[in-house]
Amino acid sequence: MSGADYIVCVMSCAFTQRGMPALLSAHQRADMALHAGADVVLGLPVAFSVCDAERFALGSVEIFRKTGVVDALSFGLEPGSEALLHDAAHLLEAPTPAFRQALREGLQSGCAFPQAQGEALSRCLHVDAALLAQPNTALAICYARANLRLNAHLSFYPVSRRGAYHDQTLPDSAAALPSATAVRAAVLRGEWNRVHSSVPDRSYQLLKQSVSDGHIHTPDALTPLLRWALRTGGDFSCLPTLSEGLENRLPLAASCATRDDMVHAIKSRRYPYARINRLLTHVLLHTDAGTLPDLPSYAYVLGFRKNASHLLRKAAKNDLALYGSLSGASLTPSMQLDARADDLWSLGAQMPFGGIYREKPVILP
Numbered sequence: 001m002s003g004a005d006y007i008v009c010v011m012s013c014a015f016t017q018r019g020m021p022a023l024l025s026a027h028q029r030a031d032m033a034l035h036a037g038a039d040v041v042l043g044l045p046v047a048f049s050v051c052d053a054e055r056f057a058l059g060s061v062e063i064f065r066k067t068g069v070v071d072a073l074s075f076g077l078e079p080g081s082e083a084l085l086h087d088a089a090h091l092l093e094a095p096t097p098a099f100r101q102a103l104r105e106g107l108q109s110g111c112a113f114p115q116a117q118g119e120a121l122s123r124c125l126h127v128d129a130a131l132l133a134q135p136n137t138a139l140a141i142c143y144a145r146a147n148l149r150l151n152a153h154l155s156f157y158p159v160s161r162r163g164a165y166h167d168q169t170l171p172d173s174a175a176a177l178p179s180a181t182a183v184r185a186a187v188l189r190g191e192w193n194r195v196h197s198s199v200p201d202r203s204y205q206l207l208k209q210s211v212s213d214g215h216i217h218t219p220d221a222l223t224p225l226l227r228w229a230l231r232t233g234g235d236f237s238c239l240p241t242l243s244e245g246l247e248n249r250l251p252l253a254a255s256c257a258t259r260d261d262m263v264h265a266i267k268s269r270r271y272p273y274a275r276i277n278r279l280l281t282h283v284l285l286h287t288d289a290g291t292l293p294d295l296p297s298y299a300y301v302l303g304f305r306k307n308a309s310h311l312l313r314k315a316a317k318n319d320l321a322l323y324g325s326l327s328g329a330s331l332t333p334s335m336q337l338d339a340r341a342d343d344l345w346s347l348g349a350q351m352p353f354g355g356i357y358r359e360k361p362v363i364l365p
Contacts, residue, residue, distance in 0.1 A: 012049035014345035019278035030302035035202035039308035043300030057142035068318035077158035089144035221348030291333035303362030
């Protein structure tokens with residue numbers, strides 16, 4: 001659609017925006033992306049990956065901006081919401097009195113902030129609130145806001161989603177795009193025939209090999225450690241995204257058997273599922289909100305094609321620090337957070353610690 005010469009991807013590394021550990025390592029997923037057509041795959045620091053949609057989008061767009069080689073952005077989007085992005089982003093970046101009033105009323109009624117914000121947008125833009133609340137659309141609006149705030153001047157090429165975002169089962173029809181949730185569930189259930197028909201061949205091979213080797217990170221692999229951290233963690237007040245005494249609800253999850261049970265023990269109408277899930281990951285990471293940078297100054301080179309290596313050289317000259325690994329690097333607090341996240345991921349996947357210091361980028365011809 002864009003006529004692009006190259007495809008540059010930015011993705012989470014050890015932990016995703018949902019707050020959960022990825023099934024596979026960052027380098028395996030970069031390998032998948034390169035075999036599916038990407039030319040460069042960059043890793044987003046944890047300080048921006050395990051965050052709300054606004055910060056996740058801001059970090060991602062800033063990395064694209066700092067490369068100096070990216071002029072278009074593509075992302076998933078629910079059908080029918082393309083025309084909303086521009087108006088919604090401008091309204092959120094420059095709120096009108098009517099929007100502020102609608103948002104205040106929503107919060108006073110007990111709505112969680114994302115819901116209150118969506119309903120306020122709905123009233124001011126005269127669109128269906130359900131459409132604005134869809135996860136891809138909500139994130140896309142954040143990309144549009146980041147594009148405005150950072151003066152990134154990116155053109156947008158959204159890809160319309162076909163199929164439900166959180167489907168638990170893989171679709172029977174090839175016309176629907178399988179949700180990531182359904183693919184993960186099918187892998188964990190061992191439904192390999194259905195997985196094979198839903199993902200590219202290289203992705204299937206890497207998934208099956210990782211399961212065979214016992215090096216896949218299952219959703220509850222770190223739950224015993226999290227229970228221990230909740231029982232012994234003491235003061236959680238330094239964690240990010242805390243408000244209204246939310247840290248005092250964390251011990252409620254200490255006796256729960258699964259990660260999902262933990263989230264439900266803590267959540268309420270004001271604290272949505274995803275926010276609690278991310279907060280639990282920050283408990284494991286011992287994240288100090290005071291050390292999180294406003295914008296990323298670096299990214300990880302997870303993989304690239306040889307004919308695209310000049311893009312990395314140009315990006316490195318354009319004020320973006322790029323790391324193939326952290327070996328020899330002078331670690332900032334953000335990098336130390338990345339290293340802890342990588343070790344925690346390795347623990348859950350039964351892999352050796354220190355991968356972030358040893359792993360080299362995946363390079364394809």
